[in-house]
Amino acid sequence: MGSNTLDKAKSPALAALLSSAVLLPAYQSAQADAPPESSEIGFRYGKYQEDAVAGGDTLSGEKSGRYDIDVAQFNLIVPVGDSWSVGLTGQWESMSGASPWFSVYGADGQQKVIMSGASIEDHRAEYGVEARYFHEEGNIGFNYVNSKEDDYHSDSIGADASLNSADGLRTYSLALSTSVDKITPTRGVAPTNTLKADKDIHSIWMGVSQIINDRSIFNLGLGYTQRQGYLTDPYKYRDNRPDNREELVLSGGYRHFFDDQNGALQADYRYFIDSWDVESHTLELAWVQNLNNDIQVTPFIRGYNQSQANFYSDVVVDTGGYYSDDHRLSSYSTVSYGLRLKKNFGPWRVSATAERYESAEGGWRYSQVPNKALVDFWGYSLGFTYNF
Amino acid sequence: MKYAFKAMGGPCVFRIKARSEHIAYDHAQAAHEEVLRLERRYSRYREDSITSTINASAGKNSVSIDEETYRLLNYADTAFKVSGGLFDLTSGVLRRCWDFRSQTLPNQDEVERTLTRVGWAGVRFSKGEVFLPDIGMEIDFGGVVKEYAVDAALALLKKRKVEGALVDLAGDIGAFSNDPGTPWDIGIKHPRSPEKAVATVQLANSALASSGDYERCIVIGDRRYSHILNPKTGWPTNNAPLAVSILAPNCLVAGSSATIAMLMHSSAARAWLSELGIPWLLVDSDLNTYGTLAGI
Numbered sequence: 001m002g003s004n005t006l007d008k009a010k011s012p013a014l015a016a017l018l019s020s021a022v023l024l025p026a027y028q029s030a031q032a033d034a035p036p037e038s039s040e041i042g043f044r045y046g047k048y049q050e051d052a053v054a055g056g057d058t059l060s061g062e063k064s065g066r067y068d069i070d071v072a073q074f075n076l077i078v079p080v081g082d083s084w085s086v087g088l089t090g091q092w093e094s095m096s097g098a099s100p101w102f103s104v105y106g107a108d109g110q111q112k113v114i115m116s117g118a119s120i121e122d123h124r125a126e127y128g129v130e131a132r133y134f135h136e137e138g139n140i141g142f143n144y145v146n147s148k149e150d151d152y153h154s155d156s157i158g159a160d161a162s163l164n165s166a167d168g169l170r171t172y173s174l175a176l177s178t179s180v181d182k183i184t185p186t187r188g189v190a191p192t193n194t195l196k197a198d199k200d201i202h203s204i205w206m207g208v209s210q211i212i213n214d215r216s217i218f219n220l221g222l223g224y225t226q227r228q229g230y231l232t233d234p235y236k237y238r239d240n241r242p243d244n245r246e247e248l249v250l251s252g253g254y255r256h257f258f259d260d261q262n263g264a265l266q267a268d269y270r271y272f273i274d275s276w277d278v279e280s281h282t283l284e285l286a287w288v289q290n291l292n293n294d295i296q297v298t299p300f301i302r303g304y305n306q307s308q309a310n311f312y313s314d315v316v317v318d319t320g321g322y323y324s325d326d327h328r329l330s331s332y333s334t335v336s337y338g339l340r341l342k343k344n345f346g347p348w349r350v351s352a353t354a355e356r357y358e359s360a361e362g363g364w365r366y367s368q369v370p371n372k373a374l375v376d377f378w379g380y381s382l383g384f385t386y387n388f
Numbered sequence: 389m390k391y392a393f394k395a396m397g398g399p400c401v402f403r404i405k406a407r408s409e410h411i412a413y414d415h416a417q418a419a420h421e422e423v424l425r426l427e428r429r430y431s432r433y434r435e436d437s438i439t440s441t442i443n444a445s446a447g448k449n450s451v452s453i454d455e456e457t458y459r460l461l462n463y464a465d466t467a468f469k470v471s472g473g474l475f476d477l478t479s480g481v482l483r484r485c486w487d488f489r490s491q492t493l494p495n496q497d498e499v500e501r502t503l504t505r506v507g508w509a510g511v512r513f514s515k516g517e518v519f520l521p522d523i524g525m526e527i528d529f530g531g532v533v534k535e536y537a538v539d540a541a542l543a544l545l546k547k548r549k550v551e552g553a554l555v556d557l558a559g560d561i562g563a564f565s566n567d568p569g570t571p572w573d574i575g576i577k578h579p580r581s582p583e584k585a586v587a588t589v590q591l592a593n594s595a596l597a598s599s600g601d602y603e604r605c606i607v608i609g610d611r612r613y614s615h616i617l618n619p620k621t622g623w624p625t626n627n628a629p630l631a632v633s634i635l636a637p638n639c640l641v642a643g644s645s646a647t648i649a650m651l652m653h654s655s656a657a658r659a660w661l662s663e664l665g666i667p668w669l670l671v672d673s674d675l676n677t678y679g680t681l682a683g684i
């Protein structure tokens with residue numbers, strides 16, 4: 001949401017010309033950073049299928065299926081008057097399958113995973129509303145999002161602003177958000193780590209994007225997030241995490257258009273570090289190829305590498321201190337690759353993606369810790385938007 | 389209601405939909421006055437224009453400017469940057485060595501001498517003033533003012549709450565309609581036979597600007613030399629398009645984008661226009677037409 005007709009990502013040159021032009025007195029009655037000219041409605045369906053855990057990696061010796069997630073998304077954005085837009089979003093997720101409960105060492109001396117009882121069923125529904133005001137030099141948005149699961153409830157509010165420089169070549173942005181979450185575990189037969197708990201999340205994001213010339217643009221961003229309260233996984237056996245987590249993210253992106261190929265290279269890097277000693281690097285490279293008949297094909301590849309949290313252990317420990325064997329807090333690396341497709345048919349736009357995600361223990365910068373619970377998955381999505 | 393007059397170096401037409409002919413005529417007169425105001429202020433042919441004052445002070449002193457002039461310079465600066473230096477308000481002095489009436493080419497020494505006085509990068513301007521660094525340097529708002537005047541006249545008509553209007557200043561056109569169901573049909577001139585339309589577009593709330601070498605050029609043998617001169621070489625770009633038309637949210641952006649494309653090799657111009665992502669039409673030197681507006 002919060003996109004506007006300038007479609008900055010598409011052409012930095014056009015965005016710069018339009019935002020510099022609208023500062024002229026003749027356009028002052030019109031809005032400089034204008035709400036979308038038409039309404040847009042969009043639907044998207046996505047499916048994520050996690051690979052099963054191999055029989056050799058579970059304590060039972062049996063192959064265990066993992067999560068399948070179905071996601072349906074809806075969004076609507078409508079201009080209101082000369083300087084406002086209002087947006088609505090909805091998202092429904094349905095998860096089913098099993099997830100790793102804890103891990104131990106088996107008779108063969110290798111780490112083995114014990115899965116949660118088969119067939120967890122969970123549903124999540126999320127609704128959001130956004131209002132955005134467009135003025136001469138930028139826009140300001142306010143949003144509220146409510147998310148509900150059987151065992152989790154979250155309310156969040158956010159505000160963001162963007163400001164264009166006089167020459168239209170630079171955009172500054174700032175976003176703030178805060179959420180209040182309630183956890184009431186209900187799932188499964190095993191005892192949970194809590195019956196009722198709270199968590200608050202506060203975050204701030206600052207970014208700048210700079211058009212270098214008509215073929216290239218780069219952006220830099222800095223974000224800080226603080227999570228406070230119950231951060232332990234209520235379902236994972238003996239999981240016990242600190243009640244404060246501070247995260248810092250530094251990101252940079254570059255996009256360059258090549259005339260001869262009629263395509264653009266996109267490179268994005270993200271550095272993450274937090275107070276649990278988790279450090280990670282993400283690098284994504286994508287090639288956006290424009291083809292005839294308004295078709296855009298984008299192959300992409302993404303590499304990810306992270307260190308483990310300072311209380312991670314590959315097997316249950318009972319020291320009474322902080323402990324987690326959550327694979328997401330271990331040291332691991334992932335490679336994902338896929339294809340994005342886009343095609344316009346008059347007021348319709350169809351987009352589709354297919355992605356393969358594979359993870360491995362340790363990797364590039366960090367030591368290898370046994371972790372049989374790391375996940376591989378296939379993801380697909382198909383979406384439609386209609387302008388009216 | 390149709391209202392015709394001459395300004396900005398060519399024939400101009402307003403078509404205005406209002407409750408009565410009489411009211412439409414009043415609106416047309418006000419919009420006409422707005423066009424004349426901009427012509428008076430920015431024409432390089434008028435001694436009392438801000439353009440003449442700035443040029444007369446080149447290399448000597450800075451000239452104070454108002455908000456509108458500052459924003460025009462600022463826009464030209466953005467166009468200079470995004471075009472990699474092709475769009476240059478100081479390139480007008482090159483006309484001194486190109487005589488399109490005599491149909492003779494300038495000699496290279498003369499072009500190089502004139503080129504030393506071309507260079508937007510050296511122009512210093514701020515919110516209150518502008519300074520051209522060298523005596524003999526000139527700026528020419530010709531590349532932006534006609535297009536800006538289309539938008540300004542249209543903005544004035546919108547403010548006066550007419551039902552719909554079409555503003556055509558010597559071929560640069562802007563239109564709006566309160567009823568998006570009744571757009572204005574516009575024909576784009578064929579570069580070799582201007583009486584023939586190469587494409588037709590519908591303008592509802594947008595602008596169409598065209599740039600072409602059919603207006604003025606030098607022909608030597610089978611080679612045409614366009615009047616659109618590259619500020620880097622002082623010559624027309626080799627294999628540049630014959631004509632480019634662009635549809636954009638406003639005429640200023642449409643016009644400067646068309647000018648930039650006219651300064652590129654045809655194939656580079658096509659890539660640049662498709663990356664720009666707005667409707668365009670390009671006719672190359674072999675009279676092939678390309679672009680999202682071709683064949684409409």
